[in-house]
Amino acid sequence: MADTATTDERVKEMSRLRLSLMRPELGGMVGTVAVFVFFLLFAYDSGMFAAQGIMNWSIVSAQFMIIAVGACLLMIAGEFDLSVGSMIGFAGMMIAVFGIVLDLPMWIAILITFVICVSLGALNGFIVIRTGLPSFIVTLAFLFILRGFTIYIPQTVENKTIIGGIRDAAEGDWLAPVFGGKIFTGFFQWLGDIGVVGVFERGSREGQPVVDGLPMLIVWALLLVAFGHILLTRTRFGNWVFAAGGDAEAARNSGVPVNRVKVLMFMFTAFCATVFATCQVMEFGSAGADRGLLKEFEAIIAVVIGGALLTGGYGSVIGAALGALIFGVVQQGLFFAGVESSLFRVFLGIILLGAVVLNTYIRRMITGER
Amino acid sequence: MNARSEHAPIVEMRNIEKHFGPVIALAGVSVDVYPGECHCLLGDNGAGKSTFIKTMSGVHKPTKGEILFEGKPMNFATPRDAMDAGIATVHQHLAMIPLMSVSRNFFMGNEPVKKIAGIPFFDRDLADRTTMEEMRKMGINLRGPDQAVGTLSGGERQTVAISRAVHFGAKVLILDEPTSALGVRQTSNVLATIDKVRKQGVAVVFITHNVRHALAVGDRFTVLNRGQTLGTAQRGQITPDELQDMMAGGQELAQLDDALGGTV
Ligand SMILES: Nc1ncnc2c1ncn2[C@@H]1O[C@H](COP(=O)(O)OP(=O)(O)O)[C@@H](O)[C@H]1O
Numbered sequence A: 001m002a003d004t005a006t007t008d009e010r011v012k013e014m015s016r017l018r019l020s021l022m023r024p025e026l027g028g029m030v031g032t033v034a035v036f037v038f039f040l041l042f043a044y045d046s047g048m049f050a051a052q053g054i055m056n057w058s059i060v061s062a063q064f065m066i067i068a069v070g071a072c073l074l075m076i077a078g079e080f081d082l083s084v085g086s087m088i089g090f091a092g093m094m095i096a097v098f099g100i101v102l103d104l105p106m107w108i109a110i111l112i113t114f115v116i117c118v119s120l121g122a123l124n125g126f127i128v129i130r131t132g133l134p135s136f137i138v139t140l141a142f143l144f145i146l147r148g149f150t151i152y153i154p155q156t157v158e159n160k161t162i163i164g165g166i167r168d169a170a171e172g173d174w175l176a177p178v179f180g181g182k183i184f185t186g187f188f189q190w191l192g193d194i195g196v197v198g199v200f201e202r203g204s205r206e207g208q209p210v211v212d213g214l215p216m217l218i219v220w221a222l223l224l225v226a227f228g229h230i231l232l233t234r235t236r237f238g239n240w241v242f243a244a245g246g247d248a249e250a251a252r253n254s255g256v257p258v259n260r261v262k263v264l265m266f267m268f269t270a271f272c273a274t275v276f277a278t279c280q281v282m283e284f285g286s287a288g289a290d291r292g293l294l295k296e297f298e299a300i301i302a303v304v305i306g307g308a309l310l311t312g313g314y315g316s317v318i319g320a321a322l323g324a325l326i327f328g329v330v331q332q333g334l335f336f337a338g339v340e341s342s343l344f345r346v347f348l349g350i351i352l353l354g355a356v357v358l359n360t361y362i363r364r365m366i367t368g369e370r
Numbered sequence B: 001m002n003a004r005s006e007h008a009p010i011v012e013m014r015n016i017e018k019h020f021g022p023v024i025a026l027a028g029v030s031v032d033v034y035p036g037e038c039h040c041l042l043g044d045n046g047a048g049k050s051t052f053i054k055t056m057s058g059v060h061k062p063t064k065g066e067i068l069f070e071g072k073p074m075n076f077a078t079p080r081d082a083m084d085a086g087i088a089t090v091h092q093h094l095a096m097i098p099l100m101s102v103s104r105n106f107f108m109g110n111e112p113v114k115k116i117a118g119i120p121f122f123d124r125d126l127a128d129r130t131t132m133e134e135m136r137k138m139g140i141n142l143r144g145p146d147q148a149v150g151t152l153s154g155g156e157r158q159t160v161a162i163s164r165a166v167h168f169g170a171k172v173l174i175l176d177e178p179t180s181a182l183g184v185r186q187t188s189n190v191l192a193t194i195d196k197v198r199k200q201g202v203a204v205v206f207i208t209h210n211v212r213h214a215l216a217v218g219d220r221f222t223v224l225n226r227g228q229t230l231g232t233a234q235r236g237q238i239t240p241d242e243l244q245d246m247m248a249g250g251q252e253l254a255q256l257d258d259a260l261g262g263t264v
């Protein structure tokens, strides 16, 4: 990068501030700092920042992150998936149906569920690119179709809407702990022993740390965020994702396989939803017909807070992850602070509006539109 | 000047027809293009110019007709095939993505990769360096390789698109109305770029409905009218007025011309 001396007098030098404003993650970073400062000031004594409290909002944030990564890449590729929440319910139910009702080994149930759900994601994408319909409508249809099956199937085969017994069935399985297990248990025991993490004072778990390991849910969240971020910013495929969402026609004309990119992103979104569902089912030990309700919107909101444009072609996985973190911290923080939980929705609406306005402004700045 | 006597045509389009359902967009058009020439394709809006070049660049399959590339019959299934063969196209509206950086746009669909631990990563350092270099050659000063294309002027975007095509080894460069939305200075910049590219031996197909732009750089001129050609003319064998007449289909234009004092 030599020869920077020759500058165009017509291009105004951008201030550092304006340049840094052009990062999609900016809103998420500012929001994260603001949220932490707020709760450190007003809810520090509530236990929110003790080991158990941290684990509590970390788990909730990790859940949001898992689905936000999928929604983020899909949104940058120019599409939406409104069926994420229903897919979560459906995937959980499939694990229960195969693992409990049909009594297959848990690892087979999990693998079959992944195959079915990722195929459904592909079907979503295939319909969108074949019909040219907005993905909004196509996936809205799947929102209802999948939720309908999720209620119908357990009612028909078991006469109830919740199927339990999954934890017992997963006992000794090799794959189930990948979603429901905990790692670094020795490390946490050590933290407990040296007094960094509190230990139970009495009862059957006396001497054990109150937080006894890192849940796989969080590991999945971090892995998916890292994977999504690297894929998007460091690979050719990432460039195709931006291109497909920025302008599908221009991308096609440049030889980008736009349809393949979009279908793959629908499949990835379904994959993330299934990871979420599997972790949840392993944690609860049951599958319920109402699981995952409204998750699609929460994922989309986290992505938008993270700086992605609803119109596609612009955004950041790190931003989406920060959006999910803000989400989790505020939701649980309000609980710790003893604030009426319905106010969380008010907060959501306001922050969503703020994020969209900010994003539109940033978009204008980047493209020079007025 | 006359490249035609020395070389064989690089692209020959023979009796190309293209139907969109009941619409006959092209009703048998034949054009050949030689290396190092600027072949202008003129015609009014809706004449079928864009459709014609899209059959050349693999976007559309012709309903009928034959395409020879370097003397051999060609069946491009996708724009990728045409690109790999050396036919690059800068489409009328959709060449660049405004939200993406110049560097990401420049390498869109042609990203260089660098293997780290066997995994192919997008070599962004190489992409950024190459982009800055190519832009400087074309006289565009970027703030940085990550400057968004949206901040460039229309003429600069065309120039980026053209230099991208040339960088990736285009033997045939198709430009669909590159000057139609530009001001005077930007237009002359783009025309100068076309001239530069042609002198490197690239065959340029330059689409315009502006006779003056065509005459400024064209070696040969083919006029399309309602999906048909009215023949190809050499530079010097045709006057601007004749070209103008052919574009609008003859007679009607003569009257129009009188009323407007010949200043269309
Ligand atoms: N994809 C398409 N489907 C249907 N009709 C089309 C399509 N593309 C072009 N046409 C029609 O073909 C004709 C020629 O269009 P076009 O090639 O874009 O003209 P030009 O580029 O010369 O202005 C027009 O009548 C247009 O409506």
Ligand SMILES: [Mg+2]
Binding pocket: B049, B050, B051, B092, B176, B177
């Ligand atoms: Mg056109």
